Amino acid sequence: MTNSEAGIRPEQVVYCPPAEYREYAPFRDYESAYQNYLKDPDGFWRDIASDLLWFRQWDKVREWEYPFAKWFINAKLNITYNCLERHLKNNRRNKVALFWHGENGTKKIYTYDHLHRAVMQFGNALKNLGVGKGDVVCIYMPTVPEQVVAMLACARIGAVHTVVFAGYGASALNQRIVGSNAKVVITADASMRRGKSIPLKPIVEEALIHAPSVERVVVLRNQDPPTCLLDDFEVDFYEIMQAAEKKCPPEEMDSEDRLFILYTSGTTGAPKGIVHTCGGYMVGAYYTTKYVLNVKDNDVYWCTADPGWITGHTYAIYGPLLLGATIFMTESTPDYPDVGIWWKLIEEYGINVFYTAPTAIRMFMRYGEDWPNKYDLSSLRILASVGEPLNPEAFEWFYHVIGKGKCPLTDTWWQTETGSHMITTLVGEPMKPGFAGKPIPGVVADVVDSKGNPVGPFQTGYLAITEPWPSMMRYVNDDEEKYRSYWESPNHRYYSTNDLAIKDDDGYIMILGRSDDLIIVSGHNIGTAEVESALVSHQAVAEAAAIGKPDAVKGNIVKAFVILVEGTVRTPKLEHDLKYHVRQTLGPIAVPSEIEYVDNLPKTRSGKIMRRVLKAKEMGVDPGDITTLDE
Known part of the structure; x- marks a missing residue:
């Protein structure tokens, strides 16, 4: 039993914000702002949404028929009109929208005018390929400006983008292409990583073998000599763009039209296609980038997340562009060339x-203070963390070594499914290392027991969201039952985050980790079922189970327990082959760091693998109730 389960208060450190933090504070007083939201939720969101431009105003702020919500009913908009034209009208035409720094030192700069023109022209190029409103475009690209152009061009013409992290392998890419019924795939010939060229086009070619919905492939060719293209099926990114008309009016979208599908690892096999819609997502991204990350007009803003993840969607691209901010993006990994x-x-x-991840912070901690102390970091005004809980030691290092104790540090909790921030410590509020903070105005959250009843201070419970919010997912693609599973159970009626948490006497929430079968490795969500399926697809494996094992740098690593087919010899080469097989199937992020061969796996009488028993044994702790274990 942990201290929190026993109700014992862990030692807390509190950093009260210096007076100068108050000038950055989004609300004069958090409690007053939160109570004002509770008194008039629709009025709160109406005021936020009114900052943005709508082709037609809404008839009603929301409709809530549990567990389904609609926001800004009958409103018409286009998110790119707010990301681009709105700023051209406000004298930001020549303001830098995007700085990009390549790994080899190449630099690119897009002003808002330049980005606007590129998005319009590439939007027309997609139309010329037959892409129309409602069609799905899969984007599988490295972190380059053209990826941003492709995403915005899809939104411009009303197409639905599904971005796939370029570290995924062919099988994972195929699942997402087939699951979304993508009509066009946009990729690059290769990406650069730690000085090496990583081919992407061959992965796409393999992924398309059983993907009949795909009609064309667009290839950004960066290599010299240029890679060859298959006539009539594959086309060059810039050739089709330069051949297209330059003016592309924004498609008028209903607030509830789909904006994008983003796949997150499932706990029961296939990844889940999370669907976000145009109006509510736009309002949530705008609100939280402005009020949580506190981005100002003159700021240069860097979110280190890959656009293939929800953080990259909301806080590397859409959120800051909605504010008219200057974004910085780079291919560079945090440890190359040093x-x-x-x-x-x-x-x-x-x-x-x-805005970065605890994994990166913990990696930097290993190398001490000398490296950051070589550089002038005095431009930093706000530090923020995302992806997994920021442990107190990492908070202290980030706050003192990088921020010199002068920058507010905001740890943010949210999910792919929530679309935008939910829980954090707003700038200007007291900071507590290890605690993410409180629900932001606009979010109603609590820590509850298995029956949905609030638990006492410092008692472990489940993090639950009890009221709808604009950027919430609308459904899981083609699977209403999966969507309902987030909200409904025999014991409760709330959005279940599947995270364990505690709450202190002041209402600050500490996220303890996942309660389901997801593993967060270096900020990436990996489904245990996906890893297990990849292992079992190898001819030597009869059964497999995967768990997350705590790691000082990555947060967790994947450990796999494998039952081999009878007669298979356990050799070092076999372990290498199994890891390579997972790498080829799912990509390097899902490769088990450890593989243990076993003769059996703990299962319930119904045959479900009890991964928590494996994890408890690995951690040397009590596995808890095992009455359902099949003897």
Whole structure:
């Protein structure tokens, strides 16, 4: 039993914000702002939404028929009109929208005018390929400006984008292409990583073998000599763009039309296609980028997340562009060519707001303070964290070594399904290392027991969201039952986050980790079922189970327990082959760091693998109730 389960208060450190933090505070007083929201939720969201431009105003702020919600009913809009034209009208035409820094030192700059023109022209190029409103376009690209152009061009013409992280393998890519019924795939010939060219086009070619919905493939060719294209099926990114008309009016979208599908790892096999819609997502992304990340007009803002994840969607692209901010993006990994590269980029580009993951922070901690101390980080104004709980030790290092104790540090909790921030410590509020913070105005959350009843201070429970919010997912693609499973059970009626948490006497919430079968590795959500399916698809494996094992740098690593087919010899080469097989199937992020061969796996009488028993044994703790274990 942990201290929190026993109700014992863990030691808490509180950093009260200096007076200068108050000038950044989004609300004069958090409690008053939160109570004002509770008194008039629709009025709160109406005021936020009114900052943005709508082709037609809504008839009603929301409709809530549990567990289904609609927001800004009958409103018409286009998110790119708010990301682009709105700023051209406000004298930001020549303001830098995007700085991009390639791994080899190549630099690209897009002003808002330049980005607007590129998005319109590529939107027309997609139309010329037969892409229309409601069609799905799969984007499988490295972190380059053209990826941003492709996403915005889809939204411009009313197409639905589904972005796939370029670290995934052919099988995972195929699942997402087939699951979304994608009509066109946009990719690149290769990506750059740690000085090496990583081919992407061959992965796409393999993924398309059983993907009949795909009619065309668009290839961004960066290699020299240019890669060959298959006539009539594959086309060059810039050739089709330059051949297209330059003016592309924004498609008028209903607030509830689909904007994108983003796949997140499932706990029962196939990944889930989370669907976000145009109006509510736009309002949530705008609100939280402005009020949580506190991005100001003169800031240079860097979110280190890959656009293939929800953080990249909301806070590397849509949120800051809705504000008219200057975004910084880079191909560079945090440790190449050395572990000073990110600090060097912060100095070079004068980064003001820096949003990154605990995994990166913990990696930097291993190398001490000398590397960041080589660079001038005085431009930093706000630090923020995302992806998994920010442990107190990482908070202290980030706050003192990088922020010099002068930058507010906001740890953010949210999910692919929520679309935008839900729980954090707003700038200007007291900070508690290890605690994400409180629900932001606009969010109603609590820590509850298995029956949905609030638990006492410092008692472990489940993090639950009890009221709808604009950026919430509308459904799981083609699977209403999966969507309902988030909200409904025999014991409760709330949105179940599947995270364990505690709450202190002041209402600050600490996220303890997942309660379901997802593993968060370096900020990436990996489904145990996906890893197990990949292992079992190898001819030597009869059964497999995967768990997350705590790791000082990555947060967790994947450990696999494998039952081999009878007669198979356990050799070091076999372990290498199994890891390589997972890598080829799912990509490098899902490769088990450890494989243990076993003769049997703990299962319930109904045959479900009890992964928590494996994890408890691995951690040397009591596995809890095992009465359902099949003897």
